Amino acid sequence: MKKHQPKPVLFILAFIILSSHSVLSLDFFFNGFNSTNLFLYGIAQIDSRILTLTNETSFAIGRALYSSKIPTKTPNSSHVLPFSTSFIFSMAPSRNKDTLPGHGLVFIFTPNTGINGTTASQNLGLFNLSNNGDPTNHVFGVEFDVFANQEFDDIDDNHVGIDINSLTSTTSHTAGYYSDFNEDGDQGFEKLKLNNGKNYQVWIDYEDSVINVTMAPVGVKRPKRPLLNVPLNLSDVLEDEMYVGFTSSTGRLVQSHRILSWSFSNSNFSLNERLITTGLPSFVIPKTPFHKRRSFIAGVTVGSFVILVLIALFSLFLIKRERRRAKERAEMEDWEFEYWPHRMTYQEIDAATKGFSDDNVIGFGGNGKVYKGVLPGGIEIAVKRISHENDGMKEFLAEISSLGRLKHRSLVGLKGWCKKEKGSFMLIYDYMENGSLDKRVYYDCDETNILTCEERIRILKDVASALLYLHEGWEAKVLHRDIKASNVLLDKDMNGRLGDFGLARMHGHSQVATTTRVVGTVGYLAPEVVRNGRASTQTDVFGFGVLILEVMCGRRPIEHGKPPLVDWVWQLMMQGELLTVVDARLKGNEGFNEEEVKKVLHLGLLCSYPNPDSRPTMRQVVIVFEGKNEGLESETEDMEAHLLAKVKSRDMWANYSQNFGYASHPTFDDIRQSNSSSMSLSWNNTIVDGR
Structure with missing residues (x-):
């Protein structure tokens, strides 16, 4: 009998397998970092061997990646x-107690270096509005998020989530860990606050298409039960080689994001034990200790019992409501899914307005009536009912896509929206108890409602701060395009709030608006809008300038038988009689300050100057309202002299005539006559409306 000898090919195959495994394996650990370990982007830096992704700089991104791709x-x-x-990481809030903390950090696999295609704030420096959710991103991440964003369906403001090409997590859980079994065999969940400055250790393991994420305070033995245990096939997400590291960001919310140590392996899972967990620096901000009280525990116990009783009593009602909502979702259009979190049911709105009773009508918009309503709990709302015509649909979408995501104390708050069958739309706002500004400044208004000089100036300051936020304070630039007294509402404390975003448009801060259609209200339109239809922040500034003159003079921009408001004020200023334009009912009253009134009128004239390059920005306008005129008086120290110098150095009204075909401030007929064949306009009462 011949003995079978091992075939050489088997040895070769075994050698190839072992060699490929050796090539694919990669292990590293850092108990402290230096500049050779990592690629740093944005404001990320290494300080005292600690990787600091972000500090207290607002609207900033920090990213750090291992210095080479890994298989x-x-x-x-x-x-x-x-x-x-x-x-091991730490998130520390600002020592300034008035600054809110945010936004969080993400452990990532990414195919690319750099931070192109990312934005700060709630996007965590991971994606932006345009590429979020794109399957070609090939990005896998584990987020540690401290901001509850409805746009991304976040479960709360302190959670851990699995991100696949999107900031909408496939799976998430409140941050914390499961303690080991006690003597009674129970396993409790300990919640952890991510951004309290404490050091936490995280373990992430992936094997056999299952991802495990575990976390615990530094020094606590790794819990046996992971926080997240998720079946996950990453074969379509990861490329053959990827960069691995961390990213984070700040917005208006700021905090420091730090990585103290890090290990990684695709061959030796015990490498994690080599991280040093003792003697680490602490970033906890000292504060007054909070002690648990029996009353708090008793309150939670009683509250939980009440909730259970309510759930039992309303279980049938909840089932019916869910069935109704499922039917509504089945009939939804694409745009409805995007703005679903703000949707309210028609039944809620119908009950709040008492069946849209005529007794509840409080005003009329361009596309329908406005009703007062009261939600359960006594919350007062204003409901704008919009026509289902094309223009009404555009106004509806413009409002929920812009105002729905903007938050500022001087903007009217959009609480939600509602769509009834057969195309009836409704927008739900915070109720403004004192109505619109135009009802309290004109000569034909009720004398008992007339605003004082101080109140008018304060309201103008509120509108200025709102416009500054729209132009510079958000991740996108927002152009309102219809600033006027009727679109400024007054709350119960007589604070001014800018509303009606039916003509608003948003675009990137580095982009230019692409629309060339004339939109707005006659009397508030800047000359360049009439000429080419292109809106900009300076056209909003022009409208605000007209608003200033309108409020301080107590008359509309265009009135029958009178010269246009801007022309009239300019002429009287040039004649040295500027204060004669002021609402006569304000003069002699307590709080009337001639110098301050003149300053405000000068500012209105400067904002409504015909050349857009000579108008101030809204940031400069706010500075003037705060009592600082620096930056606006480059030619003379006095604002009136500055304005007169502009008029004398260049015949303003002749320039109007040369460029726009009329010799004074544009009227409704002037604008219609200046229309060219390349410009599309539709006329609806006093609105030049084409979106």
Whole structure:
């Protein structure tokens, strides 16, 4: 009998397998960092061997990646290699107690270096509005998020989530850990506050298409039960080689995001034990200790019991409501899914307005009536009912896409929206008890409602701060395009709030508006809008300038038988009689300050100057309202002299005539006559409306 000898090919195959495994394996650990370990982007930096992704700089991104790509798949295969990583992090809020903390950090696998295609704030420096959710991103991340964003369906403002090409997590859980079994065999969940400055250790393991995420305070033994245990096939997400690291960001909310140590391996899962967990610096901000009280525990116990009783009593009602909502969702259009979190039911709005009773009508908009309503709990609302015509649909979408995501104390708050069958739309706002500004400044208004000089100036300051926020204070630039007294509402404390975003448009801060259609209200339109239809922040400034003159003079921009308001004020200023334009009912009253009134009128004239390049920005306008005129008086120290110098150095009204075909401030007929064949306009009462 001949003995079978081992075939050489088997030895060769075994050698190839062992060699490929050796090539694909990668292990590293850092108990402290230096500049050779990582690629740093944005404001990320290494200080005292600690990786600081962000500090207290607002609207900033910090990203750090391991200095070379790591293999994540078996060559020529869809098989994803297992990996294990652990790191220690700290999120510390600002020492300024008036500054709110945010936004969080993400452990990521990414195919690219750099931070192109990312934005700060709630986007965590990971994606932006345009690429969020794009399957070609090939990005996997584990987020530690401290901001509850309805746009991304966040479960709360302190959670851990799995992100696949999107900031909308596939799975998430409130941050914390499961303690080991006690003597009674119970396993409790300990909630952890992510951004209290404490050091936490995280373990992330991926093997056999299952991802495990575990976390605990530094020094606590790794819990046996992970926080997240999720079946997850990453073969379509990860490329053959990927960069691995961390990213974070700040917005108006700021805090420091730090990584103290880090280990990674796709071959030796015990490497995590080599991280040093003792003697680490603390970033906890000292504060007054909070002691648990029996009354608090008793309150939670009683509250939980009450909730259980309510759930039992209303279970049938909830089932019916869910069935009704499921039917509504089945009939929804694409745009409805995007803005779903703000939707309210028609039944709620119908009950709040008493069946849209005529007794509840409080005003009329361009596309329908406005009703007062009261929600359960006594919350007062204003409901604008919009026509289902094309223009009404555009106004509806413009409002929920812009105002729905903007938050500022001087903007009218949009609480939600509602769509009834057969195309009837409703917008729900915070109720403004004192109505619109135009009802309290004109000569034909009720004398008992007339605003004082101080109140008018304060309201103008409120509108200025709102416009500054729209132009500069959000992730996108927002152009209101219809600033006028009827669109400024007054709350119960007589604070001014800018509303009606039916003509608003938003675009990137570095972009230019692309529309060339004339929109707005006659009397408030800047000359360049009439000429080319292109809106900009300076056209909003022009409208605000007209608003200033309108409020201080107590008359509309265009009135029958009278010269246009801007022309009239300019002429009287040039004749040295500027204060004669002021609402006569204000003069001699307590709080009337001639110098301050003149300053406000000068500012209105400067904002409504025909050349857009000579108008101030809203930031400069706010500075003037705060009593600082620097930056506006480059030619003379006095604002009136500055304005007169502009008029004398260049014949303003002749310039109007040369460029726009009329010799004074544009009227409704002037604008209609200046229309060219390349400009599309539709006329609806006093609105030049084409979106």
